[in-house]
Amino acid sequence: MPMDNDGVKFWNSIVSRFGLFFIGLIVFVILVSGYLVYTESSSVISEYSKESIKHTSSLASQSFYALLDEVANDIAVIAENPVLENFVESPTPNNTQNLYNLFSVTLKNKPAYFQIRLIGLEDNGKEIVRFDKVNNEITQMPEDKLQSKGDKSYFKEAVNIKHGEFYFSAIDLNEEYGVVSMPPTPTLRAASSVFNGAGAMMGIVIINVDLSGFYQNLNQLMQSNIKLLIVDPNDQYLFATDMAKCFGKQMVNKESLRNDFNKGISDIIPIKNEFDQLTDRSGLKYLYHVEPLSYFQGNRKIFLVSLIEESLVLQSAYMVRNNSLKTVIIVCIIALIFAFLFTRIFSKRITQVTMAISNYDEENPGSKAYLLSEKRKDEIGILSRTFSKMRTKIDQQMGDLRVALNKEQKAIKERDEFLQNMSHELRTPLNAILGLTQLLNKNNPSKEQEPIIQSLGRSANNLAGLMYDILDHQKLVEGKVTIKYSPVNFSELLNDIHASYQFDAINKGIQFKLVMDKVLQTTKFHSDPLRFTQIITNLVVNSLKYTHKGAILLEGNTKDNMLQIIVKDTGIGILPNDLQKIKNRFYQVNEDNGVSKGSYGLGLSIVKQLVDLFNGRLEVTSKIDLGSSFKVSLPLIPAKETMNTIQSVSAVKLPSLNEKYTIIHLEDDEPAKQMVSEILNDKHFHLIQTSGIEQTMARMAENSFDLIISDLMIDSQVIEQSLIDIQVKITPIPLIVLSAFEKDKMENISPYYIQKPYTIDELLDLVFTLLGKNEYDEPKLEKAYQQYDHDATKILKFLDILIKEFNNYIDRVEKAYKEKSADQWSAIMHKLITHIKSMELTGLHQLMPVNVENLTAGGYEKVINSLRYLVCFFRTQRKLIAAD
Numbered sequence: 001m002p003m004d005n006d007g008v009k010f011w012n013s014i015v016s017r018f019g020l021f022f023i024g025l026i027v028f029v030i031l032v033s034g035y036l037v038y039t040e041s042s043s044v045i046s047e048y049s050k051e052s053i054k055h056t057s058s059l060a061s062q063s064f065y066a067l068l069d070e071v072a073n074d075i076a077v078i079a080e081n082p083v084l085e086n087f088v089e090s091p092t093p094n095n096t097q098n099l100y101n102l103f104s105v106t107l108k109n110k111p112a113y114f115q116i117r118l119i120g121l122e123d124n125g126k127e128i129v130r131f132d133k134v135n136n137e138i139t140q141m142p143e144d145k146l147q148s149k150g151d152k153s154y155f156k157e158a159v160n161i162k163h164g165e166f167y168f169s170a171i172d173l174n175e176e177y178g179v180v181s182m183p184p185t186p187t188l189r190a191a192s193s194v195f196n197g198a199g200a201m202m203g204i205v206i207i208n209v210d211l212s213g214f215y216q217n218l219n220q221l222m223q224s225n226i227k228l229l230i231v232d233p234n235d236q237y238l239f240a241t242d243m244a245k246c247f248g249k250q251m252v253n254k255e256s257l258r259n260d261f262n263k264g265i266s267d268i269i270p271i272k273n274e275f276d277q278l279t280d281r282s283g284l285k286y287l288y289h290v291e292p293l294s295y296f297q298g299n300r301k302i303f304l305v306s307l308i309e310e311s312l313v314l315q316s317a318y319m320v321r322n323n324s325l326k327t328v329i330i331v332c333i334i335a336l337i338f339a340f341l342f343t344r345i346f347s348k349r350i351t352q353v354t355m356a357i358s359n360y361d362e363e364n365p366g367s368k369a370y371l372l373s374e375k376r377k378d379e380i381g382i383l384s385r386t387f388s389k390m391r392t393k394i395d396q397q398m399g400d401l402r403v404a405l406n407k408e409q410k411a412i413k414e415r416d417e418f419l420q421n422m423s424h425e426l427r428t429p430l431n432a433i434l435g436l437t438q439l440l441n442k443n444n445p446s447k448e449q450e451p452i453i454q455s456l457g458r459s460a461n462n463l464a465g466l467m468y469d470i471l472d473h474q475k476l477v478e479g480k481v482t483i484k485y486s487p488v489n490f491s492e493l494l495n496d497i498h499a500s501y502q503f504d505a506i507n508k509g510i511q512f513k514l515v516m517d518k519v520l521q522t523t524k525f526h527s528d529p530l531r532f533t534q535i536i537t538n539l540v541v542n543s544l545k546y547t548h549k550g551a552i553l554l555e556g557n558t559k560d561n562m563l564q565i566i567v568k569d570t571g572i573g574i575l576p577n578d579l580q581k582i583k584n585r586f587y588q589v590n591e592d593n594g595v596s597k598g599s600y601g602l603g604l605s606i607v608k609q610l611v612d613l614f615n616g617r618l619e620v621t622s623k624i625d626l627g628s629s630f631k632v633s634l635p636l637i638p639a640k641e642t643m644n645t646i647q648s649v650s651a652v653k654l655p656s657l658n659e660k661y662t663i664i665h666l667e668d669d670e671p672a673k674q675m676v677s678e679i680l681n682d683k684h685f686h687l688i689q690t691s692g693i694e695q696t697m698a699r700m701a702e703n704s705f706d707l708i709i710s711d712l713m714i715d716s717q718v719i720e721q722s723l724i725d726i727q728v729k730i731t732p733i734p735l736i737v738l739s740a741f742e743k744d745k746m747e748n749i750s751p752y753y754i755q756k757p758y759t760i761d762e763l764l765d766l767v768f769t770l771l772g773k774n775e776y777d778e779p780k781l782e783k784a785y786q787q788y789d790h791d792a793t794k795i796l797k798f799l800d801i802l803i804k805e806f807n808n809y810i811d812r813v814e815k816a817y818k819e820k821s822a823d824q825w826s827a828i829m830h831k832l833i834t835h836i837k838s839m840e841l842t843g844l845h846q847l848m849p850v851n852v853e854n855l856t857a858g859g860y861e862k863v864i865n866s867l868r869y870l871v872c873f874f875r876t877q878r879k880l881i882a883a884d
């Protein structure tokens with residue numbers, strides 16, 4: 001089967017499918033690895049972020065504790081300083097000045113300290129000495145402005161600390177006289193007790209530390225988007241990027257950690273991990289870490305919160321993801337393009353090979369379109385070379401096969417031609433044997449001669465049967481056989497077959513039984529009697545041939561709208577292997593049969609083909625040595641006609657002729673000549689027989705003739721043209737072609753033809769029809785034929801009825817004449833008049849008097865002969881039409 005020229009569609013190609021599969025695989029792998037890179041990088045990035053948070057947090061806490069250490073150190077130095085002890089012991093001007101110097105130097109050297117004071121225990125914690133630093137200006141508070149701080153919590157707490165301990169306040173904004181001093185200064189107060197030489201507490205020294213420097217440190221630590229917060233246990237911000245959020249209590253606003261994150265510091269300290277997630281009110285997510293900063297012997301606790309916006313942490317991861325996605329898409333597109341191109345190229349190569357293979361059977365296999373690239377070194381090259389080798393081999397074998405096939409076909413043709421020629425050649429002598437045997441039978445043979453003549457007849461009939469088989473077979477092979485349907489009485493046909501072979505069966509000592517159901521006996525069906533008889537006869541003949549003892553049963557019944565004919569025997573049977581083959585032509589189970597029994601393996605092949613033409617079925621069952629059963633099933637087509645059949649053709653007599661007619665007969669075969677001379681041996685005929693066309697022409701030039709009867713093949717020459725010439729140039733008398741040729745060949749020359757072998761009646765009917773025309777009415781049938789649309793089946797039926805009716809007239813005329821019955825006569829006349837009118841039988845009409853009394857003996861003879869002529873004419877018509 002050739003492929004369509006576009007080759008395999010892209011989606012149907014295996015190469016494309018593989019290509020697509022691998023592209024899919026590549027895309028999948030890239031996607032998976034992209035995803036893995038993304039998750040891995042995300043986790044690396046988030047780990048890195050955590051590390052930075054932790055680092056920042058620890059730097060911040062170190063800075064806080066360093067500050068505390070420094071302050072503690074400084075305050076210890078001052079508190080333990082002998083200057084202070086001297087002042088407390090004796091506040092001499094010198095000692096006082098020394099203290100002033102100590103305080104102002106300390107303030108000057110430490111940028112973060114902005115106030116240093118000595119507070120006494122008396123007068124409700126009255127300030128004794130106070131130095132302030134404002135804008136780097138150190139001032140001593142005048143004595144009248146010194147305040148009592150006994151109610152301040154830092155005073156109360158500081159007086160209670162032990163020797164060697166330091167006090168640290170909570171962080172708040174510095175206040176003066178109960179008001180937050182401007183600019184707001186985040187402040188931490190550190191205090192230490194002051195003792196005299198006797199070790200009694202004399203007061204406390206306090207340093208106010210401005211935390212702005214520390215806060216600046218924190219601000220510097222905040223990098224890479226990490227934010228720092230310092231929150232007190234009440235969720236108040238002590239430090240934040242936006243300082244306006246801090247010290248909410250003192251600044252009297254609602255700013256707090258809880259306000260921003262909906263959670264207090266106690267809620268967010270991570271329990272298990274060092275890191276956790278936090279969401280602010282606007283929905284931003286943060287990764288955070290909390291470090292508690294505890295000081296003043298654990299009495300104070302603040303919290304350092306380090307946090308980073310999660311989206312910022314993952315920003316780089318997202319970037320990695322987006323970039324890898326872009327890369328994946330680009331890689332995929334490139335892979336797709338490459339795969340598509342590769343697939344196209346590869347599938348083109350494969351298609352070339354497949355096209356070359358699939359178009360191998362085309363007329364021009366080597367055409368350029370399908371040339372294979374055999375020089376390639378890859379697999380395609382190997383495939384191409386292998387295919388080419390294979391093709392050469394196949395071509396070779398195909399060539400051999402073709403030669404063998406041609407030889408066989410030629411042999412078959414020659415055999416068929418031989419058979420056809422042989423049967424053609426056989427016809428003439430066979431016809432003579434058959435005809436002469438019939439004549440012998442008619443001539444009252446003696447008792448001794450009878451069995452010999454019968455045996456001669458049977459042998460001739462068998463030979464004729466074989467010849468018909470060969471001819472039929474040829475016609476079947478050429479599709480020339482058609483089924484001609486007419487109403488058929490199957491029971492009659494089966495009875496005839498049964499009767500014909502009963503004698504043979506008895507001779508062989510075999511029982512031959514016929515069984516039929518009622519339907520077959522009472523109903524007519526449409527069928528082809530000739531072909532039906534041929535089928536059943538073949539089966540019966542076979543059964544007789546292959547059965548040596550026992551019985552043969554011929555059974556006919558109707559079942560499920562089918563006619564079933566079974567021919568069952570108790571013969572030699574057929575092996576299962578042969579059952580399938582016996583329907584093939586010329587197949588014989590045992591070829592020796594052909595020699596001994598006149599078998600050629602044609603019978604069943606014909607039966608099978610005829611049954612097929614009937615749209616029927618042939619089934620065979622058989623067991624070796626037990627017998628065989630052949631079942632023929634044919635569709636049943638009911639015919640409306642009743643069962644009374646037409647009268648047998650041969651029962652009717654021929655009309656007598658008054659004139660003497662000269663007939664010339666051209667035939668080169670002696671027995672055939674003799675047969676015609678016997679058939680036409682009548683006082684009304686003068687028969688001249690010739691054996692060659694020249695002789696015939698010479699005779700015809702000398703004498704006038706009424707009829708020519710001629711064979712078509714004289715001296716192995718077809719004399720078609722000479723016969724036409726005789727009719728056209730010499731004399732236009734009727735010509736009967738009597739030949740073994742097929743009807744169409746004879747029909748070309750004359751409408752009157754008889755195929756050999758023929759029956760005596762056939763020839764007589766035609767001769768009497770043609771010559772009787774001169775003496776009797778020739779019926780005009782054209783109108784009736786038109787009425788039946790020239791339909792052969794209908795016309796045959798019509799002719800059958802005419803034959804039956806006119807035979808009937810003959811009987812009735814005879815009876816009416818003998819009985820001189822006026823009633824019967826008028827009844828005949830009444831009915832006959834319709835035929836007389838329609839067929840324009842004026843002569844007959846004139847012959848028939850109104851009154852039977854007026855019918856003379858001569859008149860009666862003429863009427864009967866006229867009627868006989870009509871029957872003879874109808875039979876001839878029937879024969880010629882049926883031959884179509």
Ligand code: ADP
Pocket residue numbers: 542543545546547569571572573574582587588589590593594598599600601602603604605628
């Ligand atoms: P043939 O002319 O040889 O009988 P047929 O075509 O009629 O050819 O039959 C083919 C073969 O089938 C016969 O040679 C015979 O071996 C086998 N065969 C046919 N009918 C019967 C039967 N009734 N019993 C046994 N064998 C049969």
